[in-house]
Each structure stands twice: as C-alpha cells, then as structure tokens.
Amino acid sequence: MQLIHAPASPFARKVRVLASETGLLPRIELVDTAVLPVTLNERVNALNPLGKIPVLLTDDGEALFDSRVICEYLDSLHDQPRLFPIEPTMRWRTLRLAALADGLMEAALLVRYERAVRPVELQWNEWAEGQLGKVRRALLALEAHVEELQGPLHIAQIAVACALGYLDFRFAELDWRKGLPGLASFQASFAARASMVESTPA
Amino acid sequence: MQLIHAPASPFARKVRVLASETGLLPRIELVDTAVLPVTLNERVNALNPLGKIPVLLTDDGEALFDSRVICEYLDSLHDQPRLFPIEPTMRWRTLRLAALADGLMEAALLVRYERAVRPVELQWNEWAEGQLGKVRRALLALEAHVEELQGPLHIAQIAVACALGYLDFRFAELDWRKGLPGLASFQASFAARASMVESTPA
Numbered sequence: 001m002q003l004i005h006a007p008a009s010p011f012a013r014k015v016r017v018l019a020s021e022t023g024l025l026p027r028i029e030l031v032d033t034a035v036l037p038v039t040l041n042e043r044v045n046a047l048n049p050l051g052k053i054p055v056l057l058t059d060d061g062e063a064l065f066d067s068r069v070i071c072e073y074l075d076s077l078h079d080q081p082r083l084f085p086i087e088p089t090m091r092w093r094t095l096r097l098a099a100l101a102d103g104l105m106e107a108a109l110l111v112r113y114e115r116a117v118r119p120v121e122l123q124w125n126e127w128a129e130g131q132l133g134k135v136r137r138a139l140l141a142l143e144a145h146v147e148e149l150q151g152p153l154h155i156a157q158i159a160v161a162c163a164l165g166y167l168d169f170r171f172a173e174l175d176w177r178k179g180l181p182g183l184a185s186f187q188a189s190f191a192a193r194a195s196m197v198e199s200t201p202a
Numbered sequence: 203m204q205l206i207h208a209p210a211s212p213f214a215r216k217v218r219v220l221a222s223e224t225g226l227l228p229r230i231e232l233v234d235t236a237v238l239p240v241t242l243n244e245r246v247n248a249l250n251p252l253g254k255i256p257v258l259l260t261d262d263g264e265a266l267f268d269s270r271v272i273c274e275y276l277d278s279l280h281d282q283p284r285l286f287p288i289e290p291t292m293r294w295r296t297l298r299l300a301a302l303a304d305g306l307m308e309a310a311l312l313v314r315y316e317r318a319v320r321p322v323e324l325q326w327n328e329w330a331e332g333q334l335g336k337v338r339r340a341l342l343a344l345e346a347h348v349e350e351l352q353g354p355l356h357i358a359q360i361a362v363a364c365a366l367g368y369l370d371f372r373f374a375e376l377d378w379r380k381g382l383p384g385l386a387s388f389q390a391s392f393a394a395r396a397s398m399v400e401s402t403p404a
Contacts, residue, residue: 036332037329037333040335049302049336049340049342050306050339051335062295064294064298066304066305068270069298072297092264093264095274096264099268103252103254122324122326123324126240127315130239131239134239137247137253
C-alpha cells in the first residue's frame with residue numbers, strides 16, 4: 001500500500017499512528033507531498049478530486065479517502081483488538097470523540113490558512129477567532145470527559161493526540177495545556193508512544 | 203430523539219433524508235436553528251463544542267455529532283437493509299463516495315462563507331476559486347463513476363443528492379448539470395423521492 005501524506009498534516013498523522021499501532025506500517029510506503037487549497041497538486045487531485053491528503057492506495061489499486069475511511073479500512077486489516085469499537089455504546093461515544101478531534105483539527109487548519117496563507121490585508125479576525133472558539137470549546141470538552149481517553153487503545157485517543165500535537169506544532173502560543181491538567185497528562189503519556197514519536201512533524 | 207438542524211445545511215439534510223428513508227423520522231423531533239462560524243450559538247455549543255449542526259439528541263440523552271456519526275447511528279436503529287454496507291468492497295467504495303460528497307459540501311460551504319459572510323473588502327478570490335476547483339473536480343469524478351450511484355439505496359447516494367441539492371440551492375449559477383448528463387439524470391430521479399422533496403430548502 002502507499003500512503004500519500006504530508007508530515008505536517010494532523011489528518012495524515014492519524015493514519016500513520018494507527019498503522020504503526022496495529023503493525024501495518026511495514027506494509028505501507030509513505031509518499032510525501034504537500035497540498036494547499038489555493039494551489040493545484042495534480043498528483044493528489046488524480047487520486048482524490050478534493051485535492052486533500054491523506055490518500056491511501058490499497059493493494060487492489062483503490063485510492064481511499066478521507067482519513068476516517070482510511071483509518072476504518074486499515075482497522076479491518078489487522079488481527080489485534082479493533083480500534084473502532086463494535087459494541088454500540090462504546091462505538092458511538094468513541095466516534096463522537098474522534099469527530100470532536102477531527103473538528104478541532106479542521107478549525108485549527110482554517111485558522112492556519114487564514115493567518116499564514118491568506119494575504120495579510122485580506123485577513124478577517126472574526127473568522128479566525130470564531131474558529132479558535134471552536135478549538136477552545138473542544139479543549140474544554142475534552143478535559144471535562146478526559147476519562148473517555150483512558151482504557152484500551154481506540155481511534156479517538158489517536159485522533160485527540162494528533163489534534164493536540166497539531167496545536168503544539170502550529171499554535172504553541174495558545175498554550176493549550178494551561179488549565180487543562182487532565183488533558184495535558186493524557187498527552188504527556190500518549191505522545192511518548194513510538195507511533196507518535198516517529199510521526200512528530202519537524 | 204431530537205435533531206438540531208437547519209433546513210439550509212446539506213449535512214443536516216443527509217440525516218433527515220436517511221431518517222425518512224429508513225422510517226425513523228416519526229421518532230425524531232426536528233429542532234430548527236442556525237449557525238455561522240463567526241457568531242455564537244450557545245444552545246448548539248452546549249451540545250457540540252464545535253458549534254456545528256446537525257446534532258442528534260438520542261433517547262439516552264447523548265448528543266451525537268457529526269453528520270456521519272449520526273447517520274451511522276441511525277442506520278443501526280432500523281430493520282431495513284443497511285445504508286452503510288457491511289460487505290468490505292462495497293463498504294469502502296461507498297464510504298469513499300460519501301466522503302467525496304461530504305468534501306464537495308464542505309468546499310461549497312467555504313465558498314459560501316467567503317462570498318456571502320466575509321466582508322467584501324476581505325474576500326480572496328484565489329481561495330474561493332481553489333474551493334470551487336474541488337467542487338468541479340468532485341462533480342467530474344461523480345459523473346465518471348455514476349454507476350456507483352445505481353442499485354439499492356446506500357448512504358453515498360443520499361450524500362451526493364444532498365451535495366447536488368446544495369449546489370442548486372446556493373450555486374445555481376454554477377449550472378453544474380452542464381456536461382454531466384449521468385449525474386443530472388441521477389439527481390432528477392433521486393430528488394423526486396419523498397425524503398428529498400420534504401427536505402428541500404426553501
């Protein structure tokens with residue numbers, strides 16, 4: 001398999017971490033690329049019309065996206081405990097938590113596009129602040145339900161860890177750990193896993 | 203159950219259409235609201251820290267999001283054929299197609315925010331054009347694989363129909379049917395279903 005990815009993408013990192021944790025990484029060739037909404041990447045566009053990464057090329061030659069679909073697909077290929085829970089109560093709670101982490105990443109990425117990609121004279125502070133509000137509320141909700149991040153490994157732990165890693169990477173000035181001791185403790189422990197260390201963006 | 207939604211949201215419409223098609227709609231109270239990234243909606247924020255709709259309040263008092271999680275949850279509650287296929291080949295193909303439709307909606311929504319919400323002097327045409335490029339490539343890909351939209355009802359058909367319905371609602375000037383006879387034919391047929399007619403945004 002091939003994973004078209006970028007080291008800076010938190011969505012791609014989710015896939016790498018899941019692949020590493022489930023023993024699938026040796027079967028996946030990592031192919032680096034870079035995408036931005038305002039530039040064309042023909043190679044990515046040919047595999048994913050949305051021009052987004054990650055994209056997984058399966059051994060059957062199928063190009064899968066987006067990161068959630070890839071993660072669930074990879075989770076069907078290994079023999080270890082499933083990272084997408086089957087038991088209903090646990091499944092919906094975990095998928096909601098993973099969706100919260102994805103939404104946090106999405107909002108942070110939109111702030112990044114607003115402040116680092118858009119010409120400075122066209123930046124709209126209300127937009128960036130609105131997206132940062134989503135980030136802040138998501139962080140408070142994660143702290144309030146930090147017990148959902150305990151226990152056996154599941155996809156939401158990976159998604160949350162990659163979302164927080166993205167804040168460390170691009171939004172160090174947010175100082176997200178302040179006032180969130182439970183979440184800070186979760187991340188201190190989770191970020192030490194080999195899967196996280198080896199996928200830390202430079 | 204309660205569905206917090208807005209008639210204009212294509213993501214919320216997916217949930218309504220799925221609920222209608224599976225006979226679950228009578229069990230769901232529709233609660234109208236409106237959200238924008240630059241305004242606070244405390245009621246929605248209390249249920250979904252991301253401030254996005256749809257949100258489903260289950261009979262157990264859980265607030266589920268996002269639309270994909272809600273759709274898969276509702277799909278587990280009825281006795282008719284599953285709209286999220288179980289068989290692997292069909293499952294990954296369908297989830298990819300649904301992700302493509304979600305990405306089309308997401309890109310179109312960002313264009314809407316750029317052109318109808320952001321102050322005109324701060325608008326960046328390259329951004330809107332970049333997002334419209336995603337929309338156009340997604341449409342071409344859907345036309346090229348329109349056979350995947352045939353056969354028994356599945357979640358991707360609903361997602362694609364709601365994405366195309368959103369283009370009709372907000373982007374009539376795109377004239378998306380031009381040059382896409384297969385997709386236009388699919389939509390002509392699908393949009394006539396009662397589930398789609400009753401959820402058409404005004």
